[in-house]
Amino acid sequence: MLTGASSGIGLATARAFAREGARLVVAARGAERLAGAADDCRALGAEVLAVPADVTDAAAVDRLAAAAVERFGRIDVWVNDAGTSLWGPFEEIPPEAHDALVGIDLLGVLHGCRAAVPQMLAHGGPAVIVNVVSISGRLATPWAATYTAAKHGVAGFTDALRAELAVRSRIAVCGVYPAFVDTPTYLESGNWTGRSLRSVPPVVPPERVAERIAGLAVRPRRAVRVGALNLLSAGYAVAPDRVGRLTARLGRWYLLRAGPPAPAGTGGLFGAVPGPVATRGGWRPRIRRGRAG
Numbered sequence: 001m002l003t004g005a006s007s008g009i010g011l012a013t014a015r016a017f018a019r020e021g022a023r024l025v026v027a028a029r030g031a032e033r034l035a036g037a038a039d040d041c042r043a044l045g046a047e048v049l050a051v052p053a054d055v056t057d058a059a060a061v062d063r064l065a066a067a068a069v070e071r072f073g074r075i076d077v078w079v080n081d082a083g084t085s086l087w088g089p090f091e092e093i094p095p096e097a098h099d100a101l102v103g104i105d106l107l108g109v110l111h112g113c114r115a116a117v118p119q120m121l122a123h124g125g126p127a128v129i130v131n132v133v134s135i136s137g138r139l140a141t142p143w144a145a146t147y148t149a150a151k152h153g154v155a156g157f158t159d160a161l162r163a164e165l166a167v168r169s170r171i172a173v174c175g176v177y178p179a180f181v182d183t184p185t186y187l188e189s190g191n192w193t194g195r196s197l198r199s200v201p202p203v204v205p206p207e208r209v210a211e212r213i214a215g216l217a218v219r220p221r222r223a224v225r226v227g228a229l230n231l232l233s234a235g236y237a238v239a240p241d242r243v244g245r246l247t248a249r250l251g252r253w254y255l256l257r258a259g260p261p262a263p264a265g266t267g268g269l270f271g272a273v274p275g276p277v278a279t280r281g282g283w284r285p286r287i288r289r290g291r292a293g
Contacts, residue, residue, distance in 0.1 A: 001025045001068050001075050003055055003112055004082030006033035006272075008183030009132060011040070012210035012279040013079060018046035020214065025068040027053040028082065030272030037277050055082045055108030056100075058115075065115035074123045077217045078116035079130045080109045084185055084268050087255060088192025090145045097190050098146045100269040105150035106157075113161060117171065126170040128220050130213055131158045135179045135225075138233040140240075142248035143193065143255050162222065172220035178209045179227025184281040188268040195259040199281075202228055206279045 002017070004010035005026035014026050018041035026041065028034040031052040038050035049071045053064045068075050086093065086101040109131050120127035135141075136148045137155035155175060162173035180199040183206050191197050204227040212224050225233075236243045267273065 001078040003027045003080055006030055006037045007278055008185050009181060009206045009209050010081040011037050012206040013081065013213045014041050015044060016210040016214040018044035021045055023047045023072050025049045025051060027051050027064050029054050033277050055111055056103040058111045061111040061115045065119050069119055075116055075119045077128045078112060079213060080112040081132045082108050084189050085144060085147045086190035087144050087197060093192045097266060097269055101146050101190065102150050106153045109154050120171050121169055128217050129171060129173045130176060130216050132176045135177055135230055138177055139236050140244055143251045174216045174220050175223045176213055177223060177225045177230060179204055179229035181206050181209060182280045184275060184278055187281050188273045190267045190269045192264045193255045194261060195256060196262040198259050
């Protein structure tokens with residue numbers, strides 16, 4: 001079971017599972033893009049059920065779990081990947097945008113786990129939950145304060161649920177912490193920076209994250225960090241004020257003062273954004289062209 005499967009890390013992960021011959025249930029808000037993702041996985045040899053679902057709707061996620069059990073009999077692995085981000089000075093972002101971001105990135109994970117755990121407990125065997133967090137779940141990210149809050153919430157929830165389930169079940173709960181990844185998510189994020197969003201290098205390919213997620217289904221681990229920028233979290237733990245202010249200054253220049261101007265936009269905060277079925281957002285070519293110019 002995989003949410004956020006129509007693009008980016010989710011699509012790359014669906015393809016990774018498909019190559020292993022997994023029986024897949026894939027979910028996302030946009031039915032058309034989800035259908036394309038499902039076709040990709042079928043072409044790789046997987047049996048696939050595609051269920052359009054909005055993870056902010058708890059009842060819809062319950063129906064998603066029920067559909068998975070009805071089709072395949074049980075849920076062995078559930079990956080909570082659906083998410084987006086929100087950038088800009090905190091006070092300039094409308095409250096409804098903050099609310100929407102928390103609904104997707106934090107409540108969406110809670111809804112997924114709440115739907116998955118009873119089904120996994122019912123069959124009694126080993127099972128795995130993978131929550132895709134972010135480097136922002138360990139390292140406070142200025143100019144993305146609400147995103148940081150949501151991801152810190154997911155990180156704490158993941159740790160608490162892992163401990164709780166460890167003493168009463170055979171369910172493993174894993175957290176994945178990618179750095180900036182070359183996905184369409186950043187092109188679809190809420191943006192109040194006044195500039196076109198650019199990813200912070202070095203940028204991680206989504207296939208690398210997908211391989212780590214797929215590996216957790218076989219060998220669960222407490223936490224997996226992907227990308228060199230995760231090293232900053234060690235410095236943040238030792239000197240949080242110094243690292244935080246440095247990050248804020250660099251981010252202010254990079255996100256708010258450099259790059260081409262762009263109007264404020266909600267991206268995919270309030271609904272699916274039309275676009276191609278793609279794992280990558282083209283960040284590396286964009287960065288190279290920007291430097292060449």
